[in-house]
Amino acid sequence: MTDAPIGKGAVELAGVVKSYDGGDTLAVDGINLKIPDGAYCCLLGPSGCGKSTILRMIAGHEDPTKGEILIGGENVVGLPPVKRRTAMMFQSYALFPHLSVRDNIAYSLRVRGMAKAARNERAEAMMAKVHLTEFADRLPAQLSGGQQQRVALARAAITEPRVLLLDEPLSALDEHLRIQMRTELASMQKDLGITFVHVTHTQMEAIALADLVVVMEKGKIKQAGSARDVYVTPRDRYVAEFMGGQNVLRGRVETVNGVRATMIKEGQRPIEVSLGGAKLVDRGADIDIAIRRDDIELLRPERAERLDGRASVTTRITGIEYQGNFVKVMLDATDDVAFIAFVPERRFYEDPLQIGDVVYAAWDVSHAHLMAK
Incomplete structure (x- = not known):
């Protein structure tokens, strides 16, 4: 040897x-x-x-x-x-x-x-x-x-x-x-x-x-x-969903202006997407974006003014789980997989939400990650 x-x-x-x-x-x-x-x-x-x-x-x-x-x-x-x-x-x-x-x-x-x-x-x-x-x-x-x-x-x-x-x-x-x-x-x-x-x-x-x-x-x-x-920064939908911690949304590109695109998802207002520098997409293409669950803020409809300059989806709460330092809130924003927000525990209990409440799930545009198909 x-x-x-x-x-x-x-x-x-x-x-x-x-x-x-x-x-x-x-x-x-x-x-x-x-x-x-x-x-x-x-x-x-x-x-x-x-x-x-x-x-x-x-x-x-x-x-x-x-x-x-x-x-x-x-x-x-x-x-x-x-x-x-x-x-x-x-x-x-x-x-x-x-x-x-x-x-x-x-x-x-x-x-x-x-x-x-x-x-x-x-x-x-x-x-x-x-x-x-x-x-x-x-x-x-x-x-x-x-x-x-x-x-x-x-x-x-x-x-x-x-x-x-x-x-x-x-x-x-x-x-x-x-x-x-x-x-x-x-x-x-x-x-x-x-x-x-x-x-x-x-x-x-x-x-x-x-x-x-x-x-x-x-x-x-x-x-x-x-x-x-x-x-x-998961590369694609599989990695994002397998690793957890991310929500994935799929939609169709309506407009592109070089640094941002507008994505259309049925039943939702247009969602702005940062293209992340070198990434290019074509009008009409289907794309997936990932948003970290701890980057989601839940807003009641009467607080819609806080949506200015941010992306969001309108959704309904389907489940709430207390996790100690945060509250896991499950939403019906997607048809096939759970859309989840991790809300800091103190913030959640300042104005507790209930199952069945309709809310905006909002995030900063720069926090969404465009993934490969």
């Missing part, structure tokens, strides 16, 4: 295709993706979108039907995991119940034939990094769920992989512990300096953790970028 330099954890997928059943079932469809060395990347999407298949192909548990997978600039297709210098942390943790924390962490070094004293020294150093030293002699059953996860992470990281792969690592935890472990995962990744590739179907998990969020649908990448870019 020829060891690649430690830290060379840049991952590149070039034209990667994975098909089954003689090509009849396409799990991954021509993926091109670059993950920088030392990045925290989250592959995000619904079940069956291909994200776990990509993880297995990077790991070496499956090979692509077509394309190349490079780690540290080396094409690793056909190489076993040990030669790729990857490590996988599974959803179930798969800890040995009869082994102590120390022995669980050192197990892979034992399998490789490392002397006991040397592997225990490495295990002690790793336990210190992930704050497990005081639990070194405990069995897994004597640990909390979060502590067990840290043991699994330390066991994977002790082999000094170039890339650490995490398959839904937080899904088995309750909500409170999941939030706590997000912070710990991010901290451990920075401490270890290893490239993390993390599969999840939970939007907030990806946003909280990742330097690079990759949103997938049906074997394709829909959008890849920083968490803020993907959340604030």
Whole structure:
């Protein structure tokens, strides 16, 4: 085995295709993706979108039907995991119940034939990094769920992989512990300096953790970028609706003046849309715009004067949910999906609205984002 330099954890997928059943079932469809060395990347999407298949192909548990997978600039297709210098942390943790924390962490070094004293020294150093030293002699059953996860992470990281792969690592935890472990995962990744590739179907998990969020649908990448870019400026309707936090309106362009367009939506007054610089649209074209839910202000009809210079739709309240620091107000502004306003809690209760009330949902024109079709 020829060891690649430690830290060379840049991952590149070039034209990667994975098909089954003689090509009849396409799990991954021509993926091109670059993950920088030392990045925290989250592959995000619904079940069956291909994200776990990509993880297995990077790991070496499956090979692509077509394309190349490079780690540290080396094409690793056909190489076993040990030669790729990857490590996988599974959803179930798969800890040995009869082994102590120390022995669980050192197990892979034992399998490789490392002397006991040397592997225990490495295990002690790793336990210190992930704050497990005081639990070194405990069995897994004597640990909390979060502590067990840290043991699994330390066991994977002790082999000094170039890339650490995490398959839904937080899904088995309750909500409170999941939030706590997000912070710990991010901290451990920075401490270890290893490239993390993390599969999840939970939007907030990806946003909280990742330097690079990759949103997938049906074997394709829909959008890849920083968490803020993907959340604030979704590329298309699918990404906006999947990520949440955005309302999507579809309409027809009536006028264009170079920097703004006027969009017509049936039953509504004309809606002004900023074209966002280089984006061009034609008169008569159908367009989608996204507006963040926390950018929506709800106005009673008698306050219509506050609509001057703003875009809006007339709508009826269909549901109200108290969320603590904000109130989620559901509206019937669209035919197919929910149109939602996140109203600050104090503002909402200054003049509470009721289900059935007719209101204007208004926003600053510059806050709407024109998306690709």
